[in-house]
C-alpha cells in the first residue's frame with residue numbers, strides 16, 4: 001500500500017493546465033487568472049479632491065482669510081483656470097484639483113459670501129487631495145497569473161480598466177458511478193437499491209472548486225457497461241469513477257480499464273477511508289478510481305481529486321497537505337498501518353488558543369450523516385500511538 005503523500009505527489013506530478021479562455025469581467029469571479037492583469041491607467045488618473053469644498057494654495061489657507069472664488073468644478077469636468085494667490089475654486093468630491101492649488105478646505109470650514117469664501121479654519125498642504133496614482137500607477141501588475149479571482153480582485157481589475165480577463169478553462173471532469181445496486185435519487189424505492197449519493201457529493205465539491213462536471217450514466221458491474229463509459233474519457237480533462245475499485249469478484253473497474261489500455265500508476269494506498277484508490281491514464285486523460293463507500297469517495301476527493309483539479313486550473317498546489325494544529329477532544333486508540341482521516345467536530349478551546357477537534361466514535365465510511373455533522377478531519381499517522389484528550393493533533397477543514 002502506497003503512502004498518502006507519495007500517492008498525492010504521483011497524481012500531481014504530470015498534470016498540465018488545460019488551456020485558457022477569455023471571459024467578461026462580470027463572469028470572472030471564482031475563475032483562475034491565466035495572464036497577469038496590468039493597470040491601463042493610474043488610479044486616480046489625476047489628483048482629485050476627497051471632499052466637497054474649495055481648492056486653494058496652502059499658503060492662503062489660513063483661518064480668517066478671504067479668497068476670491070474664480071471657478072466651480074464638478075467631478076468629471078476639469079477646470080481650465082490656474083489658481084492664483086488670493087484665489088480659490090469651488091469643487092466637489094472626485095473633481096480634478098486645478099493647476100496652482102495644493103490643498104482643499106472642506107465646505108464646513110468656509111462661510112460663503114457671493115463670490116468670496118471666508119475660511120473659519122486653516123488647511124494643510126495636500127489636505128483632502130487624492131494624489132495621482134496613489135492607489136496604483138499605469139502598468140503596475142495588479143493581479144498575478146494563478147490567482148483565483150474574488151470580488152475584491154474583480155473590483156481592482158475594473159479599476160485598472162479591464163473588461164475581459166484571460167482565465168484558465170474550466171476542466172471538464174466526468175463522474176462515473178458504478179454498481180448494479182446504484183440507483184438515482186428520485187428513482188422508485190427498490191428493496192435493495194442504494195441511492196447514488198457519492199456522485200452528487202463529489203460533483204458538488206468539484207463544481208464548488210471550479211470544475212465543469214459531467215455526470216456519466218451509471219455503469220453496471222459488467223465489462224461491457226464499464227468499458228463503454230470509460231471510453232468517454234477521451235472527451236474529458238479528468239475522469240473520476242466511484243466504486244468497484246476493491247478486491248471483490250464484481251469490482252471490475254481495473255479489469256475494464258486495463259482492457260481498454262489504462263496505464264495504471266498505482267492501486268491501494270495506506271489510508272482510511274480510501275484504501276482501494278486507483279490512479280492511471282487512459283490516453284492523455286488522468287483517471288482516478290475512488291472507493292464506493294461515499295465517505296471514502298469524499299475524503300479521497302478532498303485529498304487527491306481537488307488538488308488535481310486545481311493543478312489543471314493553473315492554481316499553485318503544494319505537494320504537502322495543508323493542515324492546521326488543534327488539540328484532541330477525546331482519547332484515541334493506537335493506529336495501524338493506514339493513515340487515518342477521522343471525522344470530527346471542531347469547537348473553540350476554553351483557553352481561546354488552539355481549537356478542540358473531537359472525532360466521532362463511529363467512523364464507518366458509509367455514514368454520511370456523521371460526515372455532515374463533522375467540520376474537520378483529524379489526521380493520524382500510520383502506527384501513531386494511543387493518545388489522550390488534550391494532545392496536539394493536525395486537522396483539515398472540510399469544505
Ligand SMILES: Nc1nc2c(c(=O)[nH]1)N[C@H]1C(S)=C(S)[C@@H](COP(=O)(O)OP(=O)(O)OC[C@H]3O[C@@H](n4cnc5c(N)ncnc54)[C@H](O)[C@@H]3O)O[C@H]1N2
Nearest residue numbers: 177194196197198199243244245246251275291292293296
Ligand atoms: N476483502 C476486502 N473487502 C474490502 C476491502 C478490502 O481491502 N478487502 N476494502 C474495503 C474498503 S476500505 C472499501 S472503501 C470498499 C470499497 O470498495 P469498492 O470501491 O469496490 O466499492 P463498492 O464495493 O462498489 O461499494 C462499496 C459500498 O459503497 C456503496 N456505493 C458504491 N457506489 C456508491 C455511490 N455512488 N453512492 C452511494 N453508495 C455507493 C456500495 O453500495 C457499497 O455498499 O471495499 C471494502 N471491501
Ligand code: MOO
Nearest residue numbers: 273274275296365
Ligand atoms: O476505504 Mo474504506 O472506506 O476504508 O472502508
